[in-house]
Amino acid sequence: xxxxxxxxxxxxxxxxxxxxxxxxxxxxxxxxxxxxxxxxxxxxxxxxxxxxxxxxxxxxxxxxxxxxxxxxxxxxxxxxxxxxxxxxxxxxxxxxxxxxxxxxxxxxxxxxxxxxxxxxxxxxxxxxxxxxxxxxxxxxxxxxxxxxxxxxxxxxxxxxxxxxxxxxxxxxxxxxxxxxxxxxxxxxxxxxxxxxxxxxxxxxxxxxxxxxxxxxxxxxxxxxxxxxxxxxxxxxxxxxxxxxxxxxxxxxxxxxxxxxxxxxxxxxxxxxxxxxxxxxxxxxxxxxxxxxxxxxxxxxxxxxxxxxxxxxxxxxxxxxxxxxxxxxxxxxxxxxxxxxxxxxxxxxxxxxxxxxxxxxxxxxxxxxxxxxxxxxxxxxxxxxxxxxxxxxxxxxxxxxxxxxxxxxxxxxxxxxx
Ligand SMILES: *Cc1c(COP(=O)(O)O)cnc(C)c1O
Numbered sequence: 574x575x576x577x578x579x580x581x582x583x584x585x586x587x588x589x590x591x592x593x594x595x596x597x598x599x600x601x602x603x604x605x606x607x608x609x610x611x612x613x614x615x616x617x618x619x620x621x622x623x624x625x626x627x628x629x630x631x632x633x634x635x636x637x638x639x640x641x642x643x644x645x646x647x648x649x650x651x652x653x654x655x656x657x658x659x660x661x662x663x664x665x666x667x668x669x670x671x672x673x674x675x676x677x678x679x680x681x682x683x684x685x686x687x688x689x690x691x692x693x694x695x696x697x698x699x700x701x702x703x704x705x706x707x708x709x710x711x712x713x714x715x716x717x718x719x720x721x722x723x724x725x726x727x728x729x730x731x732x733x734x735x736x737x738x739x740x741x742x743x744x745x746x747x748x749x750x751x752x753x754x755x756x757x758x759x760x761x762x763x764x765x766x767x768x769x770x771x772x773x774x775x776x777x778x779x780x781x782x783x784x785x786x787x788x789x790x791x792x793x794x795x796x797x798x799x800x801x802x803x804x805x806x807x808x809x810x811x812x813x814x815x816x817x818x819x820x821x822x823x824x825x826x827x828x829x830x831x832x833x834x835x836x837x838x839x840x841x842x843x844x845x846x847x848x849x850x851x852x853x854x855x856x857x858x859x860x861x862x863x864x865x866x867x868x869x870x871x872x873x874x875x876x877x878x879x880x881x882x883x884x885x886x887x888x889x890x891x892x893x894x895x896x897x898x899x900x901x902x903x904x905x906x907x908x909x910x911x912x913x914x915x916x917x918x919x920x921x922x923x924x925x926x927x928x929x930x931x932x933x934x935x936x937x938x939x940x941x942x943x944x945x946x947x948x949x950x951x952x953x954x955x956x957x958x959x960x961x962x963x964x965x966x967x968x969x970x971x972x973x974x975x976x977x978x979x980x981x982x983x984x985x986x987x988x989x990x
Contacts, residue, residue: 574612574854575854576606576608576609576855577606577609577857577939579900581901584896584897586604586605586968587963587964587965587966588965588966591857591859591898592935593968594859594961594963595859595861595898595935598961598970598974599959599974600859600861600877600878601858601860601876601877601882601958601959602859602958602959602961603857603941603945603958603960603961604856604857604960604961604962605635605637605639605856605942605962605971606855608964609854609942610852610855610942611643611647613825613850613851613855614630614649615647616824616825617825617845618648620825620828620829620830621829621833624833624843625841625843626843626845627842627843627845628649628845628847629650629651629672629845629846630651630846630848631651631652631811631846631847631848632651632652632653632661632662632848633654633848633947634848634849634851634852634853635942635946636658636661636947637946637960637962637971638665638971639665639960639962639971639972640971641661641662641667642665642666643962644851645662645665645666645667645668648671649667650667650668650672650673650693650844652672652673652846652848653672653674654674654676655676655683656680656686656687659672659674659686659692669690669693670691671693672687672693673692673695673720673770673808673846674687674692674695675722675770675846677699677702677743679695679705684709684710688710688713688715689713694718694719694768694806694808695719695720696770697719697721697722698722698744698745699746700746703719703721703761703764707761710763710764711763715763716764718767719758719764719766719768720766720767720768720769720808721751721755721770722745723745723746723748723769723770723771724740724745724747725748725785725786726740726747726748727773727782727785727789728782729777729782730778730779731776731777731778732776732889732890732891736773737774737775745770745771751793752793752797755802756800759800759801766802766803767806768804768807768808769794769797769804769806769808770807770844771786771808771809772809772810772811772846773786774812775814775849777812777822778823780828783809783812783832784831784835787807787832787836790807791807791835791836791839794807794841805841806843806844807842807844808845808846809832809844811845811849813850814849815849815850815853815854815940815943816854816940817853817893817894817940818892818894822850849943852942853943853944854939854940854942856942856943856945857937857939857941858937858938858958859935859937860877860882860938861877861933861934862933862936863914863932864932865930865932871910872909873909873910873911873912874909874912874928874930875913876911876912876922876936877914879913879915879952879953880919880921880952881913881950881951881955882949882957883938883941883945884948887917887919887920893938893941894938894940895922895923895926895937895939896936896937896939897934897936897937898937899934899935902931902934903929906929907930908926908927909925909927909928909930910923911926914955915952915953915955923938946958946972951975956979956980957975959972
């Protein structure tokens with residue numbers, strides 16, 4: 574379910590023709606649907622109704638403050654991986670006490686700020702990090718609430734760059750070591766153990782690995798209980814997949830139902846950190862065809878968005894659906910590679926798509942709301958795209974297109990000889 578649909582041959586975002594957005598704000602432009610964002614978030618909270626649970630949106634998937642604000646208004650918690658994300662959450666009206674802090678490389682200043690504003694929990698990924706947090710908290714005379722991120726070593730079938738819960742990954746602490754790390758943590762003066770945590774990967778389309786991970790975490794919780802370490806919450810991370818092509822991920826409701834069944838009424842708060850499943854289908858990227866080009870082997874459509882705007886195809890060979898914003902245009906269907914303007918062979922949006930195209934046409938790259946703008950860069954000195962959020966019949970500019978001056982505002986020439 575999402576709110577980008579054709580009406581009379583034109584693609585709409587909710588009640589706004591996206592052609593109007595392209596006319597007004599130009600291309601490339603990310604367009605988000607408030608309604609879709611809310612729908613996805615509420616699917617989580619509704620499925621969890623009646624259970625002690627916390628849905629902490631993973632900010633890294635899309636950190637625009639308007640996106641965060643829409644979710645904060647619904648009472649969302651947030652999963653952050655840097656102090657920058659923490660400040661965005663606060664700026665957007667999120668509650669510090671609803672924030673969990675993940676990531677393998679938290680720096681001292683980031684821990685300080687998180688303690689100062691009073692976040693809910695640190696997800697600890699190594700003994701060295703635990704020692705650092707103990708030191709920082711003790712210097713500030715605060716107590717840091719923690720979970721330890723376990724690497725449950727479950728096999729997930731996803732792209733190797735986004736599989737995080739196997740032994741060869743840098744994330745978390747292995748099952749073999751985690752019990753002793755908890756024992757150690759329980760002896761630290763400024764550390765308060767409250768949970769266990771894992772995050773096994775992203776774009777997971779099967780429930781099996783989650784259930785395996787949950788089972789292993791429950792066994793750990795039982796062992797800790799025997800040692801006198803009481804666990805209040807179980808954080809299963811994010812990672813639920815979405816449909817880009819023909820994937821068949823479980824619905825959010827099915828996913829939650831199966832987790833709750835395995836939890837079987839245990840007095841534990843369930844924490845989830847969904848990113849992609851909340852915002853992926855709530856966004857599209859509008860891009861214009863600059864040129865058509867044909868050689869002996871191929872038809873190319875050269876568009877005005879590149880890997881600096883949308884990195885997923887280049888980074889993960891990701892497939893995202895591309896549709897014309899007008900689907901009533903007559904012409905010859907050809908098989909196109911849709912490529913960007915950047916000087917890299919990896920700079921493609923899509924390969925081998927059957928489309929009717931003319932120069933000047935506008936295309937919509939779907940499921941672009943997650944890991945789209947968030948991964949944008951200035952490579953090739955290109956300005957980052959504009960972002961627009963549609964709310965029913967209103968289109969709000971939520972980030973201006975960057976200007977050239979903004980690109981080099983922080984650069985400096987060497988002094989004169
Ligand atoms: C990236 C990440 C998430 C979100 O993953 P999605 O696949 O976007 O749901 C959640 N938790 C942690 C620790 C992450 O690194």
